[in-house]
Amino acid sequence: DIVLTQSPVLAVSLGQRATISCRASQSVSISSINLMHWYQQKPGQQPKLLIYRASNLASGIPARFSGSGSGTDFTLTIDPVQADDIAAYYCQQSRESPWTFGGGTKLELK
């Protein structure tokens, strides 16, 4: 199985930039298609799609969210961080079955 590794916690100040990383145990890219996606989950809620195929903003998601990366290293950036962004963030790969998720990064306020 492809293992996705995320840092458990990231502390950030409001108005600053948050950079959340996800590293895969093997490449999740096919040719130029990066099969890595990002979700936000607030306590007691279902996950919400933020970014698909590494860098594409999902419908209705604010432009302060962006994604980048290829191969095994991916990044979700939130700039600037707002109070409503305090949540857990998960990466997910669809390169190979079984699809897997990272362990999640909890974004906290400094």
Place this chain on the structure above:
Amino acid sequence: QVQLQQSGAELVKPGSSVKISCKASGYTFTSYDMHWIKQQPGNGLEWIGWIYPGNGNTKYNQKFNGKATLTADKSSSTAYMQLSSLTSEDSAVYFCARLGGSSGVMDAWGQGASVTVSS
């Protein structure tokens, strides 16, 4: 708009089975895979498998073979997941999620169904 409405919380006994539902609306149910994901308390997300309601084809994470069974009722636009031989390890919130497009991204999620296994 796309909506996935899941059934309510369940309290079940060890060794029993439970069936969770996920009613879809706002799109053509038979044209999109439906995925199921497990989340244990305080833990991350684990992919269980998917069903294509159009023809009933399924694919499972090997870890859930024999534990989860996915079905779909086209007449009511409802997907189901049955979990069998329940143990405390099956206590979790279970989400259904629609596969949007061909890239393996889940673009709409149900609100989750809590299953607690306890005697």
